[in-house]
Amino acid sequence: MKNLMQSFSNIKSLIKSIDFAKLNELSQKVDLNEMVGVVSQMSEGDLAKMMKMMKGGSGKKRELPAVNGDFYSLESTLQPHEKEIVLKVREFMEKEIRPIANEYWNKGHFPMHIIPKMAELNIAGLTYKGYGCPGHSALLEGFLAMEMARVDTSMSTFFGVQSGLAMGSIYVCGSEEQKLEWLPKMQKMTVIGAFGLTEPKVGSGVAGGLTTTCKREGDEWVINGQKKWIGNATFSDITIIWARDLDDQQVKGFIVRKDNPGFHAEKIENKMALRTVQNALITMKDCRVPESDRLQNANSFKDTSEILRMTRAGVAWQAVGCGRGAYEAALKYTNEREQFGRPIAGFQLVQDLLVTMLGDLTAMQTMVYRLSKMQDTGELKDEHASLAKVFCTLRMRTIVDHSRELFGGNGILLEYDIARFVADAEAIYSYEGTKEINSLIVGRAITGHSAFV
Template identity: 50%
Template structure:
């Protein structure tokens, strides 16, 4: 069976996928092009959430729960899951963030730190879309220093836990049915993880307004005031920040893939525009400077796909370490920033109009550049691996 690949996959990396993976990716590509892409500019402009049928459609395609034995729709690789993140972000980075949140961070927390019983009960509900999750780690005063600076507390009370504190920038926070909340135990000072229904007494979520990137994602400020969580909802194996870090390690490389997809979305918009816009008697894609822009963008995209392919293959083989994922995220988001700027520049003034499908990727790049570890923090993770010396403070 033959499958068409993206023209922006200049070296044909997608051809390395298994036929079943290519088939699923082709179905996803068709769904996104026909059902999602026509909606995203308007939703982005109005900062509105995706229609329910889109989320259901993503769940029906098997995108939630791909890594986990309890919910895996078919045997698949980390490289394939990276291509899924790329394809989602090529259409819209907010859609990629939704799937990354549900499939990676939320289900990842359950998959990595849940007991077998918790995994068996909770993962299928997230995979089907019955439950929609958010991942509450970042706080108003704690972002990059979450390992040490977490202020949300968890206090034992009989068989229950009482949570108090605040969270910020929580994607899906106003629409999630359940949240993975990370809090520091007042008993031993260690970070614990909890599955918290968002209908719990004392839970409050307020949408962050005036956000100019990932506008479809409903980021929230969360306040927890004496939220009582039954002991059965504590993640059984989430007992220190090392367990939190294990979840983040699984998802950081997929954010790198999403950065490549966001770059491709801007690149494709610029190339499409260049084939139609006439200046000085010919379409602008026939001018030297524009072609140079295209070449630089494609070089960034191609090198980033190569790096992502290798780092995900290392996850499949059990070789991937924190510094490998950190380098991928640092590199691809930096190249993304360059690529979306060249794409916008090649279009002149029209590059800032949503109708031409580039400025959205340009703005969303700023969020991808910062979340799941800033460029600077990822550089220090890599630097520690190089030198053996931690230079975080």
């Protein structure tokens, strides 16, 4: 009873503290005597709740959970030195790339000034041993691909071409002399590389026959043909070109320098995705390359496939990064966007979408985590990388679609980032093998029958 009287006294004090003008205004709307009567019959618990409400709660703003797409804490399994590298790359992406990502994407330009800064991270050729390369795990490489893509997929793609496709071609298929000449410079990013495999009329069917040809004439090779969608090629110092040998019909690889006579790279304009990436249409007319610049250990398409197997795993990690960036952007936005007097994050349908997105994202993360573990132990096969590419890019599309939905009309504005994620997701879905081609690779492995035409 004593507590009840004290609470009643507190309420009277609160009412007395209202100035007369407001009290008079309140009396026109509410019967104060009746209100006091109702209050006097309230339980102590209800009085306490009302007092808390009248005082504005506890006086402290409720702290919301951190925006973090790593729901199963996979990052915590990394070694301390690996976590340090991840945090270093994360800081670089947040400070150097995020503020300029939309601007350069919109203009379709590449921020050349960031290349020396990226080189300072010392992450190019991350998994290679020797030649100035760090020699870290494929798992760490995957985490870094995700960190880049969650901020800017274009930047992740640029780095993947440099560190994975271009450097990887020399590391896997080059002679010892070629590795010593190029890999240290590419690791420091003083030499930028590109990778030319896809052609205007040959994409999924590259294994069945390239139209770009090469023929040996003495100590030189003469290359003729075109390559399309070649990232970095408008400003790369060297481009790895894959061509069909007219003599034995086998695929050969070449290191073609940017000033090589007969080599011309033209920027592809009017793209709707990965606009920051400088894709080129390459035309080679009697392009002469010395035998010393032929990749000495690239003698068939099987050698090319070995490189694609490694980089396809990286693309799956990029898809995770793109999906994570979209999910985290949506989660942050729903806590800031208010409708009907409160943040939309508090509505059931919004939470249902967020949980669906998180479930897809977590499934993607655990799949590529295992994929990289298999790569580190030498168990990785084509079908393993292909399944991850199929699944992760499909789920990525779903995540960015749900995220775009949560942004409403703002989702089509570049300033909210999500429009960029939606567009870039379409490129990731297609490159490094379409869903259909990768599905057939997996199908062949599980059934024993090849369904390729």
